[in-house]
Amino acid sequence: MAGTVKLEKLGKPGVFINCDTFDDDAKSAAADNGMPTVRRRIVKSSEFYKLRGTVKDVRPLVEKVFDDIIAALTVPLTPAEANPPGAKQADDGPTEITVTGESFPEAIEELNTQFLEKHWSDGLPLVPPTPERVRWMLAGTARAPHEVIGRVNPKQGLATIEKIAINAVMAGAKPEYLPVIIAAMEALTDEYYDDLHILVSAGSFSLIIVVGGPIADEINMNSGIGFLGHGWRANNTVGRAVRLSTLNIGKMWPGANDMGLTGRVSPHTFYTFAENARQSPWPPYHASRGFKATDSTVTVATIGGSSPMQNFYGGMIGTWTAQGVLDNMVNDIIRTDRGLFGLWGAKGVGQYPGSGVGARSHLIVLFPELAEELKKMGFDQTSLQDEIYKRTCVRYEELSPADRRGIQTGIETGVVPAERKAVFQEALKPGGMVPVLITPENLHFFVAGGAPGCAFSFSYFRLPPYNRIAILTKLVTGATLTKAGSIE
Amino acid sequence: MRKKSVELTVLNPRGMVEAKSAFAPNPRVKDLAGKRVGLYSNGKPGMDNFYTVFEELLKKKYPTVTVKVLTGSFEITDKDAKDWSPQIDTFVYAVGD
Numbered sequence: 001m002a003g004t005v006k007l008e009k010l011g012k013p014g015v016f017i018n019c020d021t022f023d024d025d026a027k028s029a030a031a032d033n034g035m036p037t038v039r040r041r042i043v044k045s046s047e048f049y050k051l052r053g054t055v056k057d058v059r060p061l062v063e064k065v066f067d068d069i070i071a072a073l074t075v076p077l078t079p080a081e082a083n084p085p086g087a088k089q090a091d092d093g094p095t096e097i098t099v100t101g102e103s104f105p106e107a108i109e110e111l112n113t114q115f116l117e118k119h120w121s122d123g124l125p126l127v128p129p130t131p132e133r134v135r136w137m138l139a140g141t142a143r144a145p146h147e148v149i150g151r152v153n154p155k156q157g158l159a160t161i162e163k164i165a166i167n168a169v170m171a172g173a174k175p176e177y178l179p180v181i182i183a184a185m186e187a188l189t190d191e192y193y194d195d196l197h198i199l200v201s202a203g204s205f206s207l208i209i210v211v212g213g214p215i216a217d218e219i220n221m222n223s224g225i226g227f228l229g230h231g232w233r234a235n236n237t238v239g240r241a242v243r244l245s246t247l248n249i250g251k252m253w254p255g256a257n258d259m260g261l262t263g264r265v266s267p268h269t270f271y272t273f274a275e276n277a278r279q280s281p282w283p284p285y286h287a288s289r290g291f292k293a294t295d296s297t298v299t300v301a302t303i304g305g306s307s308p309m310q311n312f313y314g315g316m317i318g319t320w321t322a323q324g325v326l327d328n329m330v331n332d333i334i335r336t337d338r339g340l341f342g343l344w345g346a347k348g349v350g351q352y353p354g355s356g357v358g359a360r361s362h363l364i365v366l367f368p369e370l371a372e373e374l375k376k377m378g379f380d381q382t383s384l385q386d387e388i389y390k391r392t393c394v395r396y397e398e399l400s401p402a403d404r405r406g407i408q409t410g411i412e413t414g415v416v417p418a419e420r421k422a423v424f425q426e427a428l429k430p431g432g433m434v435p436v437l438i439t440p441e442n443l444h445f446f447v448a449g450g451a452p453g454c455a456f457s458f459s460y461f462r463l464p465p466y467n468r469i470a471i472l473t474k475l476v477t478g479a480t481l482t483k484a485g486s487i488e
Numbered sequence: 489m490r491k492k493s494v495e496l497t498v499l500n501p502r503g504m505v506e507a508k509s510a511f512a513p514n515p516r517v518k519d520l521a522g523k524r525v526g527l528y529s530n531g532k533p534g535m536d537n538f539y540t541v542f543e544e545l546l547k548k549k550y551p552t553v554t555v556k557v558l559t560g561s562f563e564i565t566d567k568d569a570k571d572w573s574p575q576i577d578t579f580v581y582a583v584g585d
Contacts, residue, residue, distance in 0.1 A: 002563040003528070003561075003562070003563040003564035003569070003581055003583075004581040005511075006563070006564060006566075006569050007526075007528075007564065007569055007572075007573055007579055007581065008511070008513050008514055009511065010569060010570070010573040011514060011573070012514065012526075012573050012576060012577070012578060012579055013513060013514035013515060013516050013517060013578050013579075014513075014526075014578060014579035014580065014581055015579075015580055015581070016581050016582070017580060017581070017582040018582070018583075018585060019585060022585045025585075031510075034508050034509060034510055034511050035510065035511050035512070035513060036510055037510075037512065037513060038513050039513055048534070048538075049534075052533070052534025052535070052537055052538060053533075053534060053537070054537060055537045055540050055541055057537075058534065058537045058538050058541060059541045061538075062538055062541040062542050062545065063541070063545065066542065066545050066546075069542070069580060070520065070546075070549070073516060073517060073520065073525075073578050073580070074516050074517060074518065074519065074520060075516060076515065076516055077512070077513060077515060077516065081512065081513060082512050082513075082515075083512065084510040084511070084512055085510060086507065086508070086509055086510045092500060092502035093500060093502075094500065095499065095500050096497050096498070096499060096500065097497070097498050097499075097500060098495055098496065098497045098498075099495075099496050099498070100491075100492035100494060100495050100496070101492055101493075101494050101496070102492055102493055102494065103493070103494055104494055104496070106492075106494070107492075107494045107495070107496040108496065110496075111496060111498060120501055120502065128496055128498050129498045129499045129501060130496065130497060130498055130499070131497065131498075131499060134499050152503060155503075155505050156505060156506070157502070157503025157504065157505050158503050158504045158505070158506070159503060160503075162499075163501065163502075163503050166499045166500070166501045167501050170501060202585060244501065248501040248502050248503060249502070249503030250503070251502065251503065251505070259585070347531075347559075347560055347561055348561055349530070349561055349562045350561055350562065350563065351561060351563065351565050351566070352565070355561070356562075465561075465562065466563075
């Protein structure tokens with residue numbers, strides 16, 4: 001829809017065609033893009049997706065909608081279309097809401113019913129965000145309640161400390177978690193982070209939230225066995241508070257303007273865990289991102305959709321060696337990424353070449369025993385990046401003509417950044433070894449889990465479609481109830 | 489009706505969205521005869537077939553029409569929009585969603 005509005009703003013009258021399943025989404029996006037009465041025409045999803053495969057099959061559908069599309073281009077605008085009402089502040093009611101019941105349980109049930117009906121809930125029971133409870137939550141931060149930390153897509157809602165605190169109460173979080181939740185929201189709403197793709201794309205993408213540094217222990221996060229599981233209030237409610245904050249501040253709803261077709265795996269809490277600093281032989285992840293190892297941070301990263309994890313094993317079912325697990329990582333990355341060379345030359349889903357398509361980043365979670373063994377083999381995180389980067393290179397002679405064209409186009413269009421061009425130009429000739437990773441820094445290592453543990457990874461595009469970055473680390477600040485994160 | 493015995497006051501969790509100006513679409517072309525019609529898609533499979541039939545029907549109904557097909561990103565890039573818009577009088581935009 002943004003593209004249609006862009007062309008209209010350049011003076012060209014047009015029509016946007018969308019499937020009926022996406023009609024609420026299109027309507028919402030038209031308003032978000034400042035042209036609520038942009039002309040739209042609808043085809044039925046039940047027909048389009050089945051019939052679009054061949055010219056012959058799709059012909060009856062086009063014949064059916066043809067006159068309607070022509071009319072959209074030629075029939076004069078109605079007065080209502082020509083004079084759209086100015087977008088007003090979204091009417092989400094008063095700042096305080098009163099619900100009633102014959103008892104507290106009944107009033108709480110009424111609150112949950114009303115909030116779910118208004119699409120203000122994630123479907124699980126909510127803790128009532130009473131003014132007292134929100135004040136209690138705000139006691140966890142020294143930051144001002146009305147400080148705006150950013151805007152949440154798709155509606156660009158203003159994320160204030162107070163709104164995040166209200167949603168944190170609803171999620172069941174405790175005040176000492178609030179600085180961590182705020183840091184996660186600061187990352188998501190960073191001006192360069194692509195929160196739109198993770199929050200509303202049909203691809204059902206998801207999010208990992210990794211807490212690093214001493215605050216993880218202070219708020220009792222699980223970083224050992226079961227670190228992605230249930231039963232740990234901090235792990236579960238930090239993620240849920242981010243879920244509710246994005247839902248309520250960005251104003252999205254499944255099937256309306258969140259078009260994730262399968263929904264997200266772990267939809268209520270995302271994938272929220274802490275690094276196992278106590279057992280890791282290496283500095284925490286955030287040390288590689290310019291922070292001090294002693295800092296407390298939150299890293300958010302967008303990850304793939306319906307089957308987000310690749311398993312490299314370890315654990316207790318079979319025997320394992322560090323070399324064997326490392327081999328599994330290398331083989332998996334080669335298997336999945338070498339098939340993407342041709343797409344390096346694609347125009348990109350978004351505004352710049354290579355966005356939302358082609359080369360990927362890998363977020364690899366290593367269990368402590370494995371990290372210890374890798375260290376004994378002489379690896380730190382940087383040399384491990386280099387090792388995997390080198391071992392996942394593909395011989396030039398093994399590339400298809402389409403692979404070579406894709407890489408060459410990627411070099412020319414900037415998919416391969418300027419500082420990496422020489423590497424790929426050198427590799428793209430007989431005898432050359434062509435990396436499947438644009439740079440070793442596209443590998444990110446986190447240590448979490450217990451003994452025994454299991455290594456796995458999440459993967460995602462190196463360049464997201466709608467903004468510049470899809471992984472970002474923020475410092476935890478303003479904490480008042482923990483030692484960590486309390487220094488600005 | 490009897491007043492219920494428990495009242496629970498809670499704070500609104502919704503974020504404020506700042507008011508924005510709304511723009512109207514452009515006036516429509518009166519007739520497609522002799523016009524340059526742009527057909528834009530993001531290259532999702534099937535839109536090419538849809539547009540193949542659409543172009544055929546369009547040229548049958550308006551023999552003097554010129555069709556300009558462009559495949560690009562989900563949201564047309566600023567550069568493509570700037571380059572393509574002078575070549576068209578009106579357009580159809582579809583992304584296969």
